[in-house]
Each structure stands twice: as structure tokens, then as C-alpha cells.
Amino acid sequence: MNDIILLLGSDGQEENYMETNYAKSAYRTFLFWGVCSSLGVTVSTLVDATLVGNFIGSTGLAVANIATPVFLLYLLMGITLGGGAGVLIGKKLGEADLKGANRVFGSVLSAGLITGVLFAAASLVFRSALCSLLGATPELLPQALQYLTVVFAFAPIYVVYNILSIAVRTDGAPKLAAISSAGVIVTNLSLDLLFMKVLNWGLVGASASLCIAETVGTLILLTHFWNKQALLSFHFHIPTWNEIKEYVENGFGVGSAFIFQTVVMLVFNTMLLKENSENGTFSVAVFGVIYTMSTIPGAMFDGAGAAASTVISILGGEKDWKGMLAVYHDGLRIVAAAGMIMALFFAAGAKNILIFFGLNDGPALETAAAAFRIYALSVALAGVNVVTTSFWQTIGKTRYASGLSVLRNFILMLVAGFLLIEKKGIVGLALVYVISEGVCLLLVFAIQIFGKIKDYIKEKYSFTNRVFEEYYPIEEGSMEKMSQNLEGLCDEWELDFKQSFFIHLIVEELLLNIMKFGIGETDKKYYVSVKVMDNNGECILRIRDNVNSYNPFDLRGDEVDRAVMEMIKKKAKYYEYQRKLVFNYLYVTI
Structure with missing residues (x-):
């Protein structure tokens, strides 16, 4: 049935x-x-x-x-x-x-x-x-x-x-x-x-x-x-x-x-x-x-x-x-x-x-x-x-x-x-x-x-190792919930300090940039999906959002924002920012 x-x-x-x-x-x-x-x-x-x-x-x-x-x-x-x-x-x-x-x-x-x-x-x-x-x-x-x-x-x-x-x-x-x-x-x-x-x-x-x-x-x-x-x-x-x-x-x-x-x-x-x-x-x-x-x-x-x-x-x-x-x-x-x-x-x-x-x-x-x-x-x-x-x-x-x-x-x-x-x-x-x-x-x-x-x-289409995935509305109230979820994830998976730091930094900085520069005055609801995958000791982070035109890595924002985004690109083992389907995707291997 x-x-x-x-x-x-x-x-x-x-x-x-x-x-x-x-x-x-x-x-x-x-x-x-x-x-x-x-x-x-x-x-x-x-x-x-x-x-x-x-x-x-x-x-x-x-x-x-x-x-x-x-x-x-x-x-x-x-x-x-x-x-x-x-x-x-x-x-x-x-x-x-x-x-x-x-x-x-x-x-x-x-x-x-x-x-x-x-x-x-x-x-x-x-x-x-x-x-x-x-x-x-x-x-x-x-x-x-x-x-x-x-x-x-x-x-x-x-x-x-x-x-x-x-x-x-x-x-x-x-x-x-x-x-x-x-x-x-x-x-x-x-x-x-x-x-x-x-x-x-x-x-x-x-x-x-x-x-x-x-x-x-x-x-x-x-x-x-x-x-x-x-x-x-x-x-x-x-x-x-x-x-x-x-x-x-x-x-x-x-x-x-x-x-x-x-x-x-x-x-x-x-x-x-x-x-x-x-x-x-x-x-x-x-x-x-x-x-x-x-x-x-x-x-x-x-x-x-x-x-x-x-x-x-x-x-x-x-x-x-x-x-x-x-x-x-x-x-x-x-x-x-x-x-x-x-x-x-x-x-x-x-x-x-x-x-x-x-x-x-x-x-x-x-x-x-x-x-x-x-x-x-x-x-x-x-x-x-x-x-x-x-x-x-x-x-x-x-x-x-x-x-x-x-x-x-x-x-x-x-x-x-x-x-x-x-x-x-x-x-x-x-x-x-x-x-x-x-x-x-x-x-x-x-x-x-x-x-x-x-x-x-x-x-066939499930990730075999540990996976964390949550969806958040892009709004100020989501930041606290997101931080709590990521902190619990890092403790549960026993991630080292560097991995924990970069996961928090990337996710929180990305959300802040999208809220500041990616969304104008609109009634449309925007969401961000945060997915963390354990790849035999490496962490693969995939962030997906439905903000149509904003690219947080195009070096808009103040000097601090630009410096953080450049650091993410340089320090990650793998970095790729794509527009795929009708969404923005960030792939980072930490």
C-alpha cells in the first residue's frame, strides 16, 4: 500500500x-x-x-x-x-x-x-x-x-x-x-x-x-x-x-x-x-x-x-x-x-x-x-x-x-x-x-x-557516513538557532578546533552577508540549507540558498567581510561557488 x-x-x-x-x-x-x-x-x-x-x-x-x-x-x-x-x-x-x-x-x-x-x-x-x-x-x-x-x-x-x-x-x-x-x-x-x-x-x-x-x-x-x-x-x-x-x-x-x-x-x-x-x-x-x-x-x-x-x-x-x-x-x-x-x-x-x-x-x-x-x-x-x-x-x-x-x-x-x-x-x-x-x-x-x-x-542516493542537514529562513532570528545546532554538531562529532571554527565562520558569515546585501524589501521568503557531511575525517560543507542574484564572494561589503570571504577561499581544502538549478551553492571541504 x-x-x-x-x-x-x-x-x-x-x-x-x-x-x-x-x-x-x-x-x-x-x-x-x-x-x-x-x-x-x-x-x-x-x-x-x-x-x-x-x-x-x-x-x-x-x-x-x-x-x-x-x-x-x-x-x-x-x-x-x-x-x-x-x-x-x-x-x-x-x-x-x-x-x-x-x-x-x-x-x-x-x-x-x-x-x-x-x-x-x-x-x-x-x-x-x-x-x-x-x-x-x-x-x-x-x-x-x-x-x-x-x-x-x-x-x-x-x-x-x-x-x-x-x-x-x-x-x-x-x-x-x-x-x-x-x-x-x-x-x-x-x-x-x-x-x-x-x-x-x-x-x-x-x-x-x-x-x-x-x-x-x-x-x-x-x-x-x-x-x-x-x-x-x-x-x-x-x-x-x-x-x-x-x-x-x-x-x-x-x-x-x-x-x-x-x-x-x-x-x-x-x-x-x-x-x-x-x-x-x-x-x-x-x-x-x-x-x-x-x-x-x-x-x-x-x-x-x-x-x-x-x-x-x-x-x-x-x-x-x-x-x-x-x-x-x-x-x-x-x-x-x-x-x-x-x-x-x-x-x-x-x-x-x-x-x-x-x-x-x-x-x-x-x-x-x-x-x-x-x-x-x-x-x-x-x-x-x-x-x-x-x-x-x-x-x-x-x-x-x-x-x-x-x-x-x-x-x-x-x-x-x-x-x-x-x-x-x-x-x-x-x-x-x-x-x-x-x-x-x-x-x-x-x-x-x-x-x-x-x-x-x-x-543508492543516500550519503553513507554521518550527515547533518537543517533548513533555516534567512532572517535575524535564525542566527542563534543555527549557532546552537552547529555547536551541538561539532560536540557530537568530536570535530577538532579548526574544523569547528571554520564551519561556524563560513555559515554565520555567509548568512550575515546574504541578509545585509542579498535581500531587498520584499515579501518573498528566502531559505538557506546547511548540510555537513563526514567524509572519513574531512568535513564537506554544502550551503544552498534561493537568493536569486547575490554572490557573497564577489567582494561586496566592508573590508572585514571581504577579508573573511577571501580567507574562506584560501584556507579551505576545496572551494567552489556555483549557481546550479535555480539556486546558489557553496561547496567547501574542511
Whole structure:
């Protein structure tokens, strides 16, 4: 029973607000910008399809649909490599291992660039055969070659863009990742109008606008590495085979969904078209609407899962298992609520949505609306499955994540499709979505109960030696309580005079500086977390605060303040002050 309660978002006890507030605050910041970024990609796709259809016509739409698997393949490569490496980068940053984090980043960046260049070279050599393989008929082949030749040539940009987006987000800049996504949309829309409407470049203009827009998004992401707060540096490092294998294993659970969706879509289109030509064509059109509308909740859930992965990976590096669970719980609550709201909206507006897409065939419309309402039920279930896949992938349960992804996006869809579509047509297809999400949700419950996920996290992500951690509001009254707690800690651990002196000095001086210079007139509540870890005789001190812009080590204050801060930096065995997630972190080894 406790495991079921855990899945739903509570461990059965009232959570300590300050203890989990840092994790939840970080997650919700990353969630907002992550969803904006994911929705940006969806909006760009919808806008591009609309403009191609209006400026070029049905031929342009057909070619764009033929090219869809190529873009999904780019997502597979970029998100599998980038997502897998992102988990490792987050953990390294959480451990304050900047050198290790940068090695992983340089390695995955090189792997992505090499993968993209190799794919571009091979696809350009065999582009005619590839276009035919993707479904281009002899009549469409010339247009498909025009469109896809440009897309093939830009493969490295597409792969590197996704890797950079994940890395920049993990390095504490989710807003910039969302801005880059907006840059892609605006550039694509502007160049579509210029190339197709003004210059009449046709399909070459359509593909060129997409590729140039992706390049602009990549350039926006690169500006992150000129930011003084960036912990990652832009560089290349030749990856080993074992490193690439680790990235793929870590990222396959999320990245594989894109290619599986392509295969399922091709199979279902073929099955629906086996009906008589009129009904089959209408059913495929309804499926197209379902697939298109599914990208909206899909983008939101993917954004929620990606945000959870980023924050949980960093908290894992910090050995903050309670924060990891708090983020997972928060993500489940958010996607469950969002899923139910969207499901109700889809069910209530089913007929109007279909009419909006031009499907207004009277007798068939009622059946199509019923199918769309059935599909809407799956939206209420999908969010938990998506966030759980990201969660399992991040905590090291990569086989669980990959298995759930393959089952949810491929095996269950195909098995249920073969059983239902031939008998029930488009209604059967809608049932396939519900069955797939429902079975996977039951599987998630079962694994939470029998897999002992909470025990696994506590064991793997807990500090094995002695640990002291307390949370304090940043106010004058906290100083006395903080001093008493630290004095009791030093006595209990029998720390020597030097360690005791430095712990008191660092914590008290930092709090005083933040109160004097970091907080203006505001009603916002600020907190500081003080964590002391016994590392076999050494003391590791980690102080985390949610004051957004103040750096106590930038030598503001009077001469005494500056002298104390300089002494802390010089006398500590290890010192690092970082802005990570959306907080300030001080790491000191004494």
C-alpha cells in the first residue's frame, strides 16, 4: 500500500516544507520553460505544415509527410545521446565534479557531430533510394529529392541542436533553451513566407527555412557558453565506445519513442486503407487529426519528463533522495491534473475539433467523434507513464525505462492494432491508445509495489557516513538557532578546533552577508540549507540558498567581510561557488 501511495505522490506523511521546497521550486521553474520549449517544437511543426499546404498544396503536404520519419530519426539520435549524457552531466554537477561534467559534455557533443556528419554523407549518396524507401512514388520523387536533399545535408545541425538544448537546460538555463525554440519558430515562419510566398522557391524554400531556423536555434544555444555563470564549457572531446554505449543505454527509454511512433503510424495507415477507398481515406484523415492533436499533450508531458530528469539527476549527484522523490511526486501530480483537463477538453470538443480540420462528413462524423472521445481517455493516463519513464531512466533503472517505452509505443500498439483496427476501424484504433496507456499504467503500479523503487533510491542516493542537514529562513532570528545546532554538531562529532571554527565562520558569515546585501524589501521568503557531511575525517560543507542574484564572494561589503570571504577561499581544502538549478551553492571541504 505504501508503494501505491508513493506512486500517487506522497509517502503517507506530511512533507517538511523547507526540506523539499528547493527541489520543487527548481522543478517548477524547469517545468515551465521545458513545456514552453517542447510546445514550441509542436507549434513549429503545425505552422510549417499549414504554410506548406497553403503555398504548395497537397503535393507539398505529401512530401512533408514522407520526410517526417527523417526528422523523427534526428530526434532519436539527438535525444538518445543528449538525454543519456544529460543524466550523467546532472549527476556530475550535483557532485560538484565540474571536470567530469565537462568531459561528458565534450564527449557527447563530439559523438553527436560525428553521428550527424556520417548520416548526412550516407543519406546524400543514397538519397534517391532513401526517398523511395520513405514512400515517395515515381511522381513524387523529384519533389521529395528537392526537399530531402537539404534536410539530409543539415543532419549534424539537427542532432547537435537537441544535444545542446538538453545540456544548456541541465546547466541551469532552461529559459535560454525555450528562447532558442522560440527563435526556431519565428525564423521558420518568417523564412517560409519569404522563400515560398515572395521568392516562389517551393519545396526547396520550405526545407531551407526549416534548416536555417534550426541553425539559428543552435546559435542561440551557443550563447550560453559566454555566460559567466555557465558551468559547462563548449569544447569537443573524442568519445570512447563505452561512453557512447552508456549514453545510448541511459537515453534510449525516452529517445526511442520517436522512431516507434513512425513505424506504428505507417502500419496503422496501411491497415486503415484496407477498408473500401472512401471509408479508408476518411479513417486515415481522422487518424491524422488524432496524431496531430496528440502532439499537444505529448509535448507537455515530454517537457515535464525532461524537467524532472534534469532536476533529479542533479539531486542524485547531491545524494538528496528525498528531493528526488519530491520532484517525481510533484511531476506526477502536475501531469495527472493536466492530463485530466486536456482529456475533458478533447472529449467535450471532439466534433468541433474534427470539423476544424475539415472533416465534416455527416454520417461518418459521429463515428469519428466517438473515436476521438475514446482516444481522449488515453490522454488522462499518458502523463504518468511519460514522467515515470524519465524518472526510471534518470535513477539508473534504464531497463525498466526502455522496456516501458518499447511496450507503450510499439509492442502494445501493434498487438492491439492488429486485433482491433480490422474489426472496428477508427474506433478500434482509438481503443488501441487507451489499452496501451492503461496496461502500462498498471505495469507502473506493479513495479512501484514489487520493485521497491523507494528503497532502491534510499540505498543508492543516500550519503553513507554521518550527515547533518537543517533548513533555516534567512532572517535575524535564525542566527542563534543555527549557532546552537552547529555547536551541538561539532560536540557530537568530536570535530577538532579548526574544523569547528571554520564551519561556524563560513555559515554565520555567509548568512550575515546574504541578509545585509542579498535581500531587498520584499515579501518573498528566502531559505538557506546547511548540510555537513563526514567524509572519513574531512568535513564537506554544502550551503544552498534561493537568493536569486547575490554572490557573497564577489567582494561586496566592508573590508572585514571581504577579508573573511577571501580567507574562506584560501584556507579551505576545496572551494567552489556555483549557481546550479535555480539556486546558489557553496561547496567547501574542511
